[in-house]
Amino acid sequence: MRKVRSMIVIACVCLFLFSQLVSSEEGLKKKAETFLMHLKNEEFERAFDQFNDEMKKAMPPKKLEKTWNEVVFKLGELHSLGESGLLEEGGYQIVLQTCDFEKGRIDVKIVFDEEGEIAGLWFLPHLESHPYECPEYANKDLFMEGELIFGVKGWELPGNLTMPKKGKNLPVVVLVHGSGPNDRDETLGPNKPFKDLAYGLSSRGIAVFRYDKRTKVYPNKIDVFNLTVEQETIEDALAAIDFVRATDGIDEDRVFLLGHSLGGQLVPEIGGRDERLSGVVVMAGSARPLEEAILEQIEYIAKLDGKITKDEEREIERIRKQVRLIKEHKVGEEELVLGVPGRYWYDLQKRDPIKSALALNCPMLVLQGKRDYQVTWEDYNLWKEGLSAKKGVAFRLYSDLNHLFMGGEGRPTPEEYSIPNHVDERVINDLAGWILSN
Incomplete structure (x- = not known):
């Protein structure tokens, strides 16, 4: 679990485009659930069909499949969906769906546009609600x-x-x-x-x-x-x-x-x-x-339990290659x-x-x-x-x-x-x- 949360935070520094969101609460929650079930069942084309045009450009089916496989690699298989809620951020409606995987729990944040299509996607650590307590040194x-x-x-x-x-x-x-x-x-x-x-x-x-x-x-x-x-x-x-x-x-x-x-x-x-x-x-x-700091963090977390599995080494090598591409300016600007x-x-x-x-x-x-x-x-x-x-x-x-x-x-x-x-x-x-x- 130690590895899981932070590797997801580092790997999913997601920045996606959004559109204005208006739809019914239950309808949006149902669409979010359907989307996640498509991912669970490896139906990436069907999941892709729920994206709006901007998301389709940003995340084609192969990239969506790769992203989901990275989550499964770190957390194991998706077992069940937990509680969900409808949030508003800056006037936009967002479904936050708790997901229970084999190795841990995360929150999936799914944003819908005014047509009810997916306009943004995050995989986030699950956060319990904790009221803020003023530190003793403050008055x-x-x-x-x-x-x-x-x-x-x-x-x-x-x-x-x-x-x-x-x-x-x-x-x-x-x-x-x-x-x-x-x-x-x-x-x-x-x-x-x-x-x-x-x-x-x-x-x-x-x-x-x-x-x-x-x-x-x-x-x-x-x-x-x-x-x-x-x-x-x-x-x-x-x-x-x-x-x-x-x-x-x-x-x-x-x-x-x-x-x-x-x-x-x-x-x-x-x-x-x-x-x-x-x-x-x-x-x-x-x-x-x-980019060097990100790679160093990934390597550090992978070693926390005293061993690096073959799957972890493959993931680290993938990140290493991406870092090299950045350093060598072999990445397209977009x-x-x-x-x-x-x-x-x-x-x-x-x-x-x-x-x-x-x-x-x-x-x-x-x-x-x-x-x-x-x-x-x-x-x-x-x-x-x-x-x-x-x-x-x-x-x-x-x-x-x-x-x-x-x-x-x-x-x-x-x-x-x-x-x-x-x-x-x-x-x-x-x-x-x-x-x-x-």
Whole structure:
């Protein structure tokens, strides 16, 4: 089960086109069930017939068969369908169907267009409902929280600003997410690391702005095949900086930028486009190409039980070949590889986080958990080596923290992400101390 969840998350970094969705609840649920039964029975042409025109272009029968076989390879045969629900995201109707496989349970997210045809498909880890509990190091009596709308025209996004009740001309931190269609809390299972950061820092006199990612709010508008991190991340982060700088109660000369994971990789470049920033924080930001990190994660998870089966080795070799194709620029710009088009990979290759960091004219803080198997301390060492001659850079390595900067013991596993936890208080205190001193 440890292998299963994370390999699916990594292998299914899915970005599909959507259309406007209107249909009856029971009708949509029945269509979702029929679609999954076609997959179970290997009737891929019949399943393909339920796609709309855009999905048919993105996922022809052979690609659909390959995707389903990857799921079955990791989870075993589909045994039964569990509960299903109809969701709305940005005004669109989505069926979330729980599926019980031989080796575990996942949620299949199926999106329907106004004609009742399938316009989007995800295979996701099954998430149990866990109400958020405020961490002990945060005190909600010390700050206010409100929802605000900001953003690039036509791509406005909702976000939350937490403001300490005491003090004037407050410092503020803008949080930048990792990869995927993240919400403002960067929710993963029962954990909400960005909410922890906001509540912890605002309990210590620092305002925090966090927001839903563009790919979450506008899945129907995103042109997947022309998507780069410019539209996915950078434009909205710059808009968020401008927005908080103009907000009452904020000191416009004390604006900080914090990025986690892919966000951590990109914040040096984002910071270089705003010379007024007071500081940049990299939390578990990769210093290496993303495709290398994905392959390394797959290999790590496969070895968790102490052995690699022949099927697992074949899957790893398949990923290796895809990584080589990306590196050798042998992927078409609109060809999906590792879940995203070639254009996205090639754009990301042009960006050098350490080079961007060296050009920054503001202080930097680099944080890393040593138990992080997604962005490892090899990346942390690359940051230290690359920035060794640069003044104004501080580093913190936490021996017992994982990718979410949450504590644990022993060898890190994907299962940790399904256990309710909070960002470690040491991280909150180190961040607060660094921000307030700059």
